Structure formats: structure tokens, C-alpha cells
Amino acid sequence: MTEPTLQPFSWKDRPAVIEHLFPVQKISAESFKEQSAVHGKTLTALGSYWKGRKPLFLNKACILGCLMPTSDNPLRDLEIFELLMGMDERSLAVRHGRIHPDDVARRVPGLTVSQWFEANVPIDLPEETPFAVGELSYEDPKTGKAKRVRLKWQDAVSDADRLTLEARALPFPDYKSNINKAKRCEELGDAPHAHIWKEVNAHLGTSAHSFPELVEQMGVARFGHRPKVADVFCGSGQIPFEAARLGCDVYASDLNPIACMLTWGAFNIVGAAPEKRAELEREQQRLAAKVQAEIDALGVEEDGDGWRAKVFLYCVEVLCPQSGWRVPLLPTLIISKGYRVVAELMVPTKLIPQTISSLPTHPTATRSNTKKSPNFSSPGCVKIRRKNLPTGPGTADVLWRSRERMTISADP
Numbered sequence: 001m002t003e004p005t006l007q008p009f010s011w012k013d014r015p016a017v018i019e020h021l022f023p024v025q026k027i028s029a030e031s032f033k034e035q036s037a038v039h040g041k042t043l044t045a046l047g048s049y050w051k052g053r054k055p056l057f058l059n060k061a062c063i064l065g066c067l068m069p070t071s072d073n074p075l076r077d078l079e080i081f082e083l084l085m086g087m088d089e090r091s092l093a094v095r096h097g098r099i100h101p102d103d104v105a106r107r108v109p110g111l112t113v114s115q116w117f118e119a120n121v122p123i124d125l126p127e128e129t130p131f132a133v134g135e136l137s138y139e140d141p142k143t144g145k146a147k148r149v150r151l152k153w154q155d156a157v158s159d160a161d162r163l164t165l166e167a168r169a170l171p172f173p174d175y176k177s178n179i180n181k182a183k184r185c186e187e188l189g190d191a192p193h194a195h196i197w198k199e200v201n202a203h204l205g206t207s208a209h210s211f212p213e214l215v216e217q218m219g220v221a222r223f224g225h226r227p228k229v230a231d232v233f234c235g236s237g238q239i240p241f242e243a244a245r246l247g248c249d250v251y252a253s254d255l256n257p258i259a260c261m262l263t264w265g266a267f268n269i270v271g272a273a274p275e276k277r278a279e280l281e282r283e284q285q286r287l288a289a290k291v292q293a294e295i296d297a298l299g300v301e302e303d304g305d306g307w308r309a310k311v312f313l314y315c316v317e318v319l320c321p322q323s324g325w326r327v328p329l330l331p332t333l334i335i336s337k338g339y340r341v342v343a344e345l346m347v348p349t350k351l352i353p354q355t356i357s358s359l360p361t362h363p364t365a366t367r368s369n370t371k372k373s374p375n376f377s378s379p380g381c382v383k384i385r386r387k388n389l390p391t392g393p394g395t396a397d398v399l400w401r402s403r404e405r406m407t408i409s410a411d412p
């Protein structure tokens, strides 16, 4: 544990950063990125249907923004806050998996090449950047073959200096495009923050090397103890989860028992120690296999040809007064545009109109084995198949043709 350098309550009257500045555009873009990660989100596996989840990124920004004090240098406050949030350009370079020296030489002007770079082959490099390494050619004198020229950093260049230059060579000019191609901070553990602590500590007077240490020291300076966060409307538990991850003591409650269960799960399953997680996953797989065996024994999810239903879609049917056929009332025959799946109505071969009331229900299904057959036929009169769905105005055409087929199919 690092010794705190701040006195208890020394910040008690200092306004919090969140009261003065909050880089909304960047936080918003990061929150959107997190929400778009769907299954990649930290707490998604638990209660993914819970709609009110607050992005963990936003929670972190609010908690740190409430603890961090303002100074007489708002610009520096903003820079430090962005360092803490992994929104600075050096963090972005880390989140991009670092930027190659070739790209630095191409994008950053005014660098003396001999000071920073060397080539993988004995070639005369330009004296100054920018230049495109890809346009340089080199022929191996022994083999006569062309070799691709690549740059590497001079050995003497420190990692801190490399990162600073990489931060100037991000692939896009705007923040949103850069984070679209970058990883989220929480996917990378401590890596995006490794460079921040010296500057953070110098600005805040702390001596932290991790978020729990920083949060504790800021809590002591502000409240005399580690911060406590209470969320009495905790829902899925995103807020207390992030607060605990940052190092706060947390309290959470909710009227809804499902919300309480999700919050409990966030802490005790997602937040469990790795050994406990592994044990839970083993148990989960054992239980899933047991349930699957029971379903398989009932034979209700396969069509006998190896196709397993993933979802069942239901629709109302009406009796056609002319033909006596039951016609399904479907608003659209497109099941999934993304997976190019449509339903096609078919004349049930084994059934005649008089016995139509005994038509089996239409279990429409998605394919579990794409290699076996391109189509899935349900036991009834709806066939699910993949086809190229046109986008835009053409979609209406497909619907129209589908309806036409429906009429033909329903006419014995």
C-alpha cells in the first residue's frame, strides 16, 4: 500500500471536476462504443435483457469526476481527467495496439530520421519525416531479390518517447474514428494507464499507481476515508460494480428482486476470482448438458434431418373461405436481413385441404448446421431458407413476391 501524501479533509471544500468540466462528446462516444460491444461487454452475460444499464465507462467518469478536485488550471484538470479515463492520445495509441514506426514516419512531420529510426536493410533513408516507407525499394545484392523496407525504433529511444510519437500518429484526425478502431480500456487491463501515474500524482499530490490507490487517497482527502458509493436503485448493478472496481466501498439495493439478483451476480459471478469463475463455468456446462440431454430425449427441437431449432416463431392463421386452407398472417416473410433468412410458404405435400385443420404448427427454425443443407424445411408448410435479400427499395419487391407466392401456395 502506497503512503498517501494528502491530509484527510484537505480537499473538503474544493469543487469537484464534474461541477466544472465534463468532456461530454468523448465520454458519449466511449459509452456508445461500450454499449455497441453487445456480448463483449463486461456484465452482458448477466441479464442482457435488462434495458436500463448505464455504461461502465460513464459510471467511471462520474465517480472520478466527483472525487477529483478542480485547480486553478482547468486545462490541465481536463488533461489529467482524460488521462484517468484513457481518453488521451497516448492511451489511444496503446488501445490501437501501438502504432508502427512506418506509420509514425509517414504521419508525423519534422522528425530527424537518424535520431529515431533505423531500417531493416542497409538503405539510405530520407533525413527528415514525413516519408512513405512503402515507396522505398531495396534489392538484396546477394540474391537480387527485392526486399520490403521496414522501419524500427532506434534502441536508444525510450518506450515513453515512442509512445509520445505514436500518439501524434493516430490513424484518424477525429476522436470518434480513432476509438472505433481501438479497444476499450477495460479490455486491456492496466496497459492504457501505465503512463499516467507520474503526471496524475504530480497534479493531484497523490502517490498512486492504480485506481484503488488513487480513489482511496482522493476519498481520504475529500471525506477522511475511502469513498462509499450507495446506489439504492441499482438495477443491474452497473454503478456499484464499477465503483467497487475502482476501489470504493459500495452499497446497493433495489425494490426488484431480479435487479438484486443481477447485482449479486455482477459481484459474485462476473467479479469472482478466476478459480471461482472456472468452477462456476464447469458447473454451468454440466447443467446445460443435463438439460440438453432431457430436451434431446423429448425430440422436440430437431426435425430428424439434423436441423435443430434455435427459435420458434408463431403467427395467427386464418381459414381461406375458398380453398379451406389455413393461411399464416405474417407481416413479413423476412426472418433476418443480417443472416439473409426468409420464410417461404409451401404447399404441404402430404396434406389435402379437408385435413388442413390437422396441420402441424409451424416451428420456424434457424439452421444449426450450415454445412449440411442450404435450406431448412419445417414439418408444416413454411420453409426457412437463405437468399440474397436486396436492400433499400428492392425489399418491397421481395415482400410483394412473397405474398404472391403465399397466394399461389394457398390455392390447392
Ligand SMILES: C[S@@+](CC[C@H](N)C(=O)[O-])C[C@H]1O[C@@H](n2cnc3c(N)ncnc32)[C@H](O)[C@@H]1O
Pocket: 050, 052, 053, 054, 232, 233, 234, 235, 236, 237, 238, 239, 253, 254, 255, 256, 259
Ligand atoms: C433505471 S433502473 C436503474 C438502472 C441501473 N442504474 C443500471 O445501470 O442498470 C431504476 C431501478 O430503480 C428501482 N426502483 C424504483 N423505485 C424504487 C424504490 N422505491 N426503491 C428501490 N428501488 C426502486 C427499479 O426496480 C429499477 O431497477
